[in-house]
Structure formats: structure tokens, C-alpha cells
Amino acid sequence: MAIKEITVTCQQEGADKGKAFVITRMSAFxxxxxxxxxxQAAISSGANIPEASAQSGVSGLAAIGISIFGMMAPEKMDELLARLMQCVSVQPDPGNPSVRRPLHESDxxxxxxxxWLQKEAFALHVDFFKGVGQLFSLLSVLLQMGNSAPSPDMPTSTNATPS
Structure with missing residues (x-):
């Protein structure tokens, strides 16, 4: 299966309105x-990130959101956003979508x-985790409980008689 790509068109008023960009998701690895x-960059800068999220790669990033970049030292933030923006290419002629080239600052x-492009690129990489975010939270809680966690098929409440 091919790596996912999306085409986005700038809708904001100004000189970039109507420009088309293609964002290609990084490989899973x-x-x-x-x-x-x-x-790690956010943690190194002093952000308080739960241990379960800190080791969970893109899924942990999805739980925190794009605000993660505000938690980093500026040099690391610039480096990691630059890597994210390598996923963006431009379609210089929206009427001919087969022509595209790497994004350049002058575009x-x-x-x-x-x-907006950073937000769109970030969303492409993490949005598929949002639907399962609660599952990750539940899994994290169960893992922290260790052997004291109830079996998944065990009833969650007892039959109580109404008063």
C-alpha cells in the first residue's frame, strides 16, 4: 500500500490563497x-509528559497535540518542524496536479x-491516533495496574438490589 498523501489548498486571504500543496506522510518507522x-525534546526542555506518552512515538504525540512544539527549546523546535515540512511539496500549477516539486521558502x-501547513502536516501524521486515544489511555492504566487489573471478561459491577 502506498504512503498516504493529501492535497491541501490555501483558503486564507492573501498572496498564498489558492496555492496547492501535497503533504506526504512519513514512513511508519x-x-x-x-x-x-x-x-524527548519537550521533556529535555522541562515539559511534564506522562511516562506512557514519552516512549510512544507518534501515538504519544497525538495525545499531546501540536502544542508540543511550544514545550521545546527553539533550536530543537526548528529542527523538528523543518523535518515535518520536508513532507510538503508544492503544485506550482494547480491545473496540472501531476507537476510538483519540493517546497521552497519562496513558495x-x-x-x-x-x-497552517505545519498544522496540516502534523494532523496527517497523528490524526489516525485520535480515534484510539482512549484505548491508549485505558491500556496505559491497565499496564500500570499490573497483575491487579481485572480480567477483560470479568463483570465491572455487582448486581445490587435497589433500596
């Missing part, structure tokens, strides 16, 4: 490594477009 590096004229 690269995304996991990038996610762990993001979490973007408006500052808000940069943040």
Missing part, C-alpha cells in the same frame, strides 16, 4: 522516530500559511 524525538509569502 520515520514517523515513530520523529515522534519520539519530539517528545510561501504569508506567515499564517506557514503555521
Amino acid at each position: 520515520e514517523a515513530d522516530k520523529w515522534g519520539r524525538h519530539c517528545l 510561501i509569502e504569508e506567515i499564517p500559511t506557514v503555521g
